[in-house]
Amino acid sequence: MTEALQQGNWTAKPEVISDHVDLMRARALQASLDLEERAFEIGDTLPPLWHWLYFWKVAPDHALGPDGHPERGGFLPPVAQARRMWAGGRLIFHRPIPLGVRAERRSEVTRIEEKQGRSGPLTFVTATHTISVNGIAAVTEEQDIVYRQPAAGAFERPPGKPPQAEPRWQREFCVDPVLLFRYSALTFNGHRIHYDADYARDEEGYPGLVVHGPLLATLALELFRAHNPRALVTGYRFRALRPIFAGEGFTAAGAADGGLWIIDSEGLVAMEAEAESES
């Protein structure tokens, strides 16, 4: 048996959330992303990554921290750095999740790592989730969250690089606050950086509302699915390298080998990703 992770007086504890993979949340994301497909029906397969709409952590209002997430020190460790971002993840899709079923997500913090970044000290926290239907694993996911020190001075984007390969497909986006609000609501994510412009600017030092990492990861994978309609996605990995803000144009781009990018308005990679699939 492996020992539970510890930080000071905090010990990692598994969390289990059961949910109904209902039709309406999937249809609401389908509409929010303007996907030109027929509306989902019960029994259809939930697209890969759309499990992020389910297994909400419904913390009571009094248990929220200043950033709108549940206070730290419960499921997540009491990391001192103020600013949280979603850094990336690695997923394996073992079997499809049909819409309409009950499913269960078991989660545990499995890694805490301190790093020195160009922007200052960073703490990476990895949560491992397993989603099961009738006790059989459908998705395993390692989710990386990064915590950063409070903003000091004017906002500076991390340096970036253009995509390393020639994209074969691309689609342009410009996310507005309405989509950010709808995605926050659909994922029950209270993080203020996505809808409270004063907080995002004055407390976290961003130039505007921040586009969710999971939304960008989903837009990239949806591009892959649109161009590979028969492929069964079996794995996905992504890393958020530069933030994107509401109102900024960006491009989702993909190569034939499953390489995917979110490219920002400066032509630099904001997110790199890779889809694995079977035909």
Ligand SMILES: CC(C)(COP(=O)(O)OP(=O)(O)OC[C@H]1O[C@@H](n2cnc3c(N)ncnc32)[C@H](O)[C@@H]1OP(=O)(O)O)[C@@H](O)C(=O)NCCC(=O)NCCSC(=O)C[C@](C)(O)C(=O)O
């Ligand atoms: C993370 C930032 C601050 C580091 O920027 P930096 O310049 O300080 O770091 P660095 O110097 O590039 O790298 C330092 C170390 O960190 C690693 N590293 C660097 N980046 C990553 C990454 N993504 N994933 C994993 N590791 C990473 C990197 O490999 C290196 O490790 P090493 O020392 O071992 O070589 C910078 O890359 C950045 O700003 N990325 C964009 C983040 C973003 O926009 N996320 C989505 C929006 S926030 C969100 O959706 C929130 C949500 C949904 O509400 C929610 O709370 O869950």
